[in-house]
Amino acid sequence: MVVALGCLARLAAAQRFGDSGILEFCLTRARVRIAAISTEGRSDVNPSASALSQPATKRAFNFNAGPAAIPLPVLERVREELLDYRGTGMSVMEMSHRSAEFEAINEHTEKSLRRLIGIPEDYAVLFLQGGGSLQFAMVPMNLYLPGKPVDVLHTGSWTSKAMEELKKLATYRLAASTEASKFMRVPRADEITLAPDASYVFMCTNNTIDGTEWNETPATGAVPLVADMSSNICSRPLDVRQFGLIFSGAQKNLGPSGVTVVILRRDLAERAGDKVAKILQYRTHMKEHSLYHTPPTFAVYMMGLVLDWIEAEGGLAAIGKRNASKAKLLYDAIEASGYYQCPIEHDSRSRMNVVFRVAGGDEAIEKKFVQEAEAAGIIGIKGHRSVGGMRASLYNAVPPEAVEALVGFMRDFERRKG
Amino acid sequence: MVVALGCLARLAAAQRFGDSGILEFCLTRARVRIAAISTEGRSDVNPSASALSQPATKRAFNFNAGPAAIPLPVLERVREELLDYRGTGMSVMEMSHRSAEFEAINEHTEKSLRRLIGIPEDYAVLFLQGGGSLQFAMVPMNLYLPGKPVDVLHTGSWTSKAMEELKKLATYRLAASTEASKFMRVPRADEITLAPDASYVFMCTNNTIDGTEWNETPATGAVPLVADMSSNICSRPLDVRQFGLIFSGAQKNLGPSGVTVVILRRDLAERAGDKVAKILQYRTHMKEHSLYHTPPTFAVYMMGLVLDWIEAEGGLAAIGKRNASKAKLLYDAIEASGYYQCPIEHDSRSRMNVVFRVAGGDEAIEKKFVQEAEAAGIIGIKGHRSVGGMRASLYNAVPPEAVEALVGFMRDFERRKG
Numbered sequence: 032m033v034v035a036l037g038c039l040a041r042l043a044a045a046q047r048f049g050d051s052g053i054l055e056f057c058l059t060r061a062r063v064r065i066a067a068i069s070t071e072g073r074s075d076v077n078p079s080a081s082a083l084s085q086p087a088t089k090r091a092f093n094f095n096a097g098p099a100a101i102p103l104p105v106l107e108r109v110r111e112e113l114l115d116y117r118g119t120g121m122s123v124m125e126m127s128h129r130s131a132e133f134e135a136i137n138e139h140t141e142k143s144l145r146r147l148i149g150i151p152e153d154y155a156v157l158f159l160q161g162g163g164s165l166q167f168a169m170v171p172m173n174l175y176l177p178g179k180p181v182d183v184l185h186t187g188s189w190t191s192k193a194m195e196e197l198k199k200l201a202t203y204r205l206a207a208s209t210e211a212s213k214f215m216r217v218p219r220a221d222e223i224t225l226a227p228d229a230s231y232v233f234m235c236t237n238n239t240i241d242g243t244e245w246n247e248t249p250a251t252g253a254v255p256l257v258a259d260m261s262s263n264i265c266s267r268p269l270d271v272r273q274f275g276l277i278f279s280g281a282q283k284n285l286g287p288s289g290v291t292v293v294i295l296r297r298d299l300a301e302r303a304g305d306k307v308a309k310i311l312q313y314r315t316h317m318k319e320h321s322l323y324h325t326p327p328t329f330a331v332y333m334m335g336l337v338l339d340w341i342e343a344e345g346g347l348a349a350i351g352k353r354n355a356s357k358a359k360l361l362y363d364a365i366e367a368s369g370y371y372q373c374p375i376e377h378d379s380r381s382r383m384n385v386v387f388r389v390a391g392g393d394e395a396i397e398k399k400f401v402q403e404a405e406a407a408g409i410i411g412i413k414g415h416r417s418v419g420g421m422r423a424s425l426y427n428a429v430p431p432e433a434v435e436a437l438v439g440f441m442r443d444f445e446r447r448k449g
Numbered sequence: 450m451v452v453a454l455g456c457l458a459r460l461a462a463a464q465r466f467g468d469s470g471i472l473e474f475c476l477t478r479a480r481v482r483i484a485a486i487s488t489e490g491r492s493d494v495n496p497s498a499s500a501l502s503q504p505a506t507k508r509a510f511n512f513n514a515g516p517a518a519i520p521l522p523v524l525e526r527v528r529e530e531l532l533d534y535r536g537t538g539m540s541v542m543e544m545s546h547r548s549a550e551f552e553a554i555n556e557h558t559e560k561s562l563r564r565l566i567g568i569p570e571d572y573a574v575l576f577l578q579g580g581g582s583l584q585f586a587m588v589p590m591n592l593y594l595p596g597k598p599v600d601v602l603h604t605g606s607w608t609s610k611a612m613e614e615l616k617k618l619a620t621y622r623l624a625a626s627t628e629a630s631k632f633m634r635v636p637r638a639d640e641i642t643l644a645p646d647a648s649y650v651f652m653c654t655n656n657t658i659d660g661t662e663w664n665e666t667p668a669t670g671a672v673p674l675v676a677d678m679s680s681n682i683c684s685r686p687l688d689v690r691q692f693g694l695i696f697s698g699a700q701k702n703l704g705p706s707g708v709t710v711v712i713l714r715r716d717l718a719e720r721a722g723d724k725v726a727k728i729l730q731y732r733t734h735m736k737e738h739s740l741y742h743t744p745p746t747f748a749v750y751m752m753g754l755v756l757d758w759i760e761a762e763g764g765l766a767a768i769g770k771r772n773a774s775k776a777k778l779l780y781d782a783i784e785a786s787g788y789y790q791c792p793i794e795h796d797s798r799s800r801m802n803v804v805f806r807v808a809g810g811d812e813a814i815e816k817k818f819v820q821e822a823e824a825a826g827i828i829g830i831k832g833h834r835s836v837g838g839m840r841a842s843l844y845n846a847v848p849p850e851a852v853e854a855l856v857g858f859m860r861d862f863e864r865r866k867g
Binding site for chain 2: 093095106114115118127163310330333
């Protein structure tokens with residue numbers, strides 16, 4: 032199935048922002064689209080050539096949990112620049128990371144992230160490798176103060192993975208856990224007991240596998256709050272000052288896998304002891320503006336394009352509103368049906384990852400659901416193997432039209448099997 | 450300037466190999482080229498569309514030291530598949546790393562590397578993140594046996610960086626060093642003194658910055674030899690059995706930056722103590738076939754395409770022969786001129802990174818050389834800031850035509866300034 036999105040809204044957004052980069056971005060997209068229309072159905076155009084220049088490619092309704100959907104205009108821009116980045120005669124991935132061109136890309140991506148989120152100057156922005164999983168180790172290596180256990184807010188599979196590394200590298204305490212509720216909600220404020228002298232508090236703001244999300248950030252006073260935001264960073268407005276350190280793999284809301292964003296209060300980088308490997312110290316990368324060693328240049332470039340796109344869409348406030356309405360559409364359809372059900376408590380439901388089951392949790396029917404959805408071009412809705420059922424991930428780049436298609440399919444499936 | 454390469458040789462190579470994947474790869478490329486020719490100069494084709502489908506894009510003569518040139522047919526293939534990978538309706542970077550499609554890509558890349566190099570079954574192949582710089586830390590974390598100092602063969606900037614991490618994580622000994630010769634050669638066999646009970650011996654097979662390369666691999670007996678092959682892996686045939694562990698960032702001969710190849714004898718993965726972070730243990734990734742956490746999926750996919758390309762070019766023997774003749778062309782031109790000089794001893798000269806100066810090492814003239822070369826589309830030949838002068842990196846994807854263009858430019862420059 033073909034997902035076709037207009038560019039007019041984006042153009043309007045760009046004009047509102049008065050950003051010529053974004054405007055150019057949109058205009059390029061419009062040109063490509065016009066070119067496509069003008070060659071469509073022309074029998075005198077060589078078919079191979081027109082296949083290449085054809086943006087109306089078959090595109091799936093992509094609900095993957097990550098790596099996940101990338102905005103179509105970003106992919107189109109990447110395709111355009113792939114063999115020759117703005118007249119350099121090279122692809123971005125063929126450029127030295129020490130070249131003026133790549134340094135400009137690196138800086139553009141950092142500045143865009145700072146502007147979009149509103150990151151204060153006393154916070155550093157780093158682009159690293161290794162994903163959230165390496166951060167589970169780097170955070171204690173850099174921030175743990177011996178004798179001061181880390182306070183963990185345990186909310187499922189990912190905080191569990193983080194604790195596996197904490198066990199090796201530090202000591203920790205459960206400041207709250209919803210394991211007894213099978214992680215179907217996040218802790219309530221009155222369930223959290225924080226130690227005043229913890230090295231830091233660790234949390235995961237959105238639990239991709241479990242389908243829960245924190246709607247209020249716990250206040251941790253003088254103790255720095257460290258958040259794994261891998262699956263909801265840049266999905267709505269964010270107050271960085273509530274956190275000491277935020278990390279996120281890019282592969283859900285920010286771009287392709289292979290680059291990890293770390294936002295940290297600069298003073299915290301000084302905690303690491305000298306015995307920590309240099310490559311694993313935040314201050315190494317802070318000093319070198321993420322260019323201490325060869326960065327994943329192409330992923331950094333793509334993240335910059337995704338950030339441009341978010342800005343053209345209206346920034347975090349607008350994207351947050353759209354994400355909320357996408358999630359509402361799906362949760363409402365589940366509630367209204369009586370046939371589907373979402374096991375997650377209302378206040379803890381994630382706007383990013385909607386988990387649901389067919390009533391009674393019949394696994395054979397759920398298998399059929401996933402298969403038939405796939406045949407209809409609806410991809411990536413099988414639940415994680417550890418929880419079963421279905422899961423639809425509604426990251427920034429998933430258009431409302433995709434959610435409408437899913438809801439339509441669900442109604443149809445219910446009519447046929449319910 | 451435009452670098453145009455024929456596909457006939459590649460087609461012949463593919464037929465010789467009887468590999469239908471490679472054949473398809475070449476045929477696709479031929480089709481794209483034919484399409485380009487048939488639309489070239491047609492005024493009735495929409496210009497935007499033809500710009501997109503036009504493979505005869507401006508391409509630089511790219512001598513970057515890394516990230517570096519990618520084979521043009523690989524970039525063309527990536528561009529073709531960017532919005533819809535083989536009918537999935539998704540880009541490779543939009544797919545789950547747990548999907549059947551990506552698992553096939555991951556396996557294809559591993560198998561191609563195994564076949565191309567001839568990697569025995571008792572060696573694991575891992576695709577990690579963090580480049581050679583993270584390996585400088587991971588190797589001692591996993592392979593160091595307390596009380597058994599690492600033997601280092603010190604040959605320049607990169608072994609020096611490796612020692613910075615060794616200092617923090619292990620103890621080491623200089624088993625040889627050419628620092629007194631300003632790293633203008635690698636150690637001779639009789640200069641190396643190895644301890645029989647070292648944890649391992651560490652070397653860098655090609656020194657990107659210094660312009661030297663080992664032409665014989667030192668015999669280390671029962672002590673595992675660990676090699677940083679970041680800048681010459683897959684540039685010529687390789688006997689894996691001489692090594693305990695080989696690592697290499699992809700960004701020179703294998704693809705874009707962001708993925709790191711590790712080839713290690715499986716038994717060595719068992720050395721790591723339990724206190725090593727799980728994400729930093731080789732055995733974690735070995736057990737999970739490089740899918741323990743989200744891999745840099747797009748870089749793994751591209752590496753697979755680059756390996757297909759190497760195979761279609763005739764494999765490591767053929768590519769090694771071509772690399773030798775490219776290097777000979779440039780070194781001979783330097784020797785013959787009297788105007789240029791290469792400071793590196795003959796037996797240690799790298800076939801990957803050719804460093805040279807203008808006679809007398811006049812920095813003002815060298816600056817002019819680099820500027821005028823750039824104006825002529827010859828990119829990336831400024832020497833590393835730590836050694837000065839010029840450096841041309843001649844990795845696999847740099848075509849002989851590019852070296853001819855450089856040599857032609859050098860002659861012309863000499864005539865004008867010499």
